[in-house]
Amino acid sequence: MEQPIWVAVVVNKLLGKPVAVLLHALHVRSANPDYPISNSVSMEILVFVVAVLFFLWLKARISVDRPGATQQVMETIITNPMGVGIRDLIHDNIHHGGEEYLPLIGTIGIFILFCNLINVIPTLDAPTATVTVPLGCAVIVFVYYNLMGIVKRGFGGHGKHFVGPIPVMAPLMLPIEIFSHLFRMLSLTVRLWVNMLVSEMLYVIFLGMMLSIYVALAKLGAAGQAAAIFPLLIPLAFILLHIGVAILQAFVFTILPIIYVAGAVEEH
Numbered sequence: 001m002e003q004p005i006w007v008a009v010v011v012n013k014l015l016g017k018p019v020a021v022l023l024h025a026l027h028v029r030s031a032n033p034d035y036p037i038s039n040s041v042s043m044e045i046l047v048f049v050v051a052v053l054f055f056l057w058l059k060a061r062i063s064v065d066r067p068g069a070t071q072q073v074m075e076t077i078i079t080n081p082m083g084v085g086i087r088d089l090i091h092d093n094i095h096h097g098g099e100e101y102l103p104l105i106g107t108i109g110i111f112i113l114f115c116n117l118i119n120v121i122p123t124l125d126a127p128t129a130t131v132t133v134p135l136g137c138a139v140i141v142f143v144y145y146n147l148m149g150i151v152k153r154g155f156g157g158h159g160k161h162f163v164g165p166i167p168v169m170a171p172l173m174l175p176i177e178i179f180s181h182l183f184r185m186l187s188l189t190v191r192l193w194v195n196m197l198v199s200e201m202l203y204v205i206f207l208g209m210m211l212s213i214y215v216a217l218a219k220l221g222a223a224g225q226a227a228a229i230f231p232l233l234i235p236l237a238f239i240l241l242h243i244g245v246a247i248l249q250a251f252v253f254t255i256l257p258i259i260y261v262a263g264a265v266e267e268h
Contacts, residue, residue: 008042040130109254116246138188149264199245
């Protein structure tokens with residue numbers, strides 16, 4: 001039974017009772033009846049609320065003539081001179097009508113980025129370090145790109161992806177392609193989950209070790225107290241590493257859905 005963090009305690013006080021009633025009606029047993037909303041779901045709710053408030057605040061400050069620093073940073077995420085913004089990646093991979101896929105793919109990418117980065121704040125957890133959160137995002141991507149393929153090319157046209165260009169090979173290609181597409185969900189889930197889990201564990205473990213060394217040195221008198229500042233600097237390297245992993249994994253979870261959508265909607 002996981003120990004609820006303070007965010008989960010607050011969320012359960014606000015929403016715990018109706019969620020418990022709903023779970024009971026669905027015959028779903030919560031792992032912790034006192035806190036039916038888990039830490040990861042509570043953190044997702046927090047990320048959602050923070051994101052909504054942030055973008056409402058940003059929308060009121062958007063200016064064409066005098067863009068602020070925050071606006072420029074967010075615009076860089078969408079498009080930038082290096083060509084690795086979300087819109088840039090979509091235009092490079094989806095050659096016709098790619099703009100219509102920006103809202104969902106961009107939303108998932110930014111949501112994952114926020115989820116990955118939020119545990120840099122002490123006492124908060126990264127929702128993506130729990131397997132169900134990356135899995136939920138992977139399922140959305142899987143449904144979305146297959147749905148877009150059906151919308152753009154029809155059910156039969158999209159189905160040709162699964163049988164290959166050679167009719168005689170169709171019985172062999174069909175199960176292989178179905179397994180390959182299902183494996184995409186597993187790949188997206190495990191890649192994000194494991195990387196964020198390991199990054200979070202390394203950050204917490206080394207932070208705990210450095211704090212222990214700091215306390216020990218602080219007890220050694222003036223010389224020890226002077227040297228105690230160095231253990232506090234080491235976790236900064238792991239914070240930067242964690243931020244780098246968070247950004248990289250958000251980028252990967254953005255580029256792969258774009259490639260999947262491109263493969264589903266392209267005529268060839």
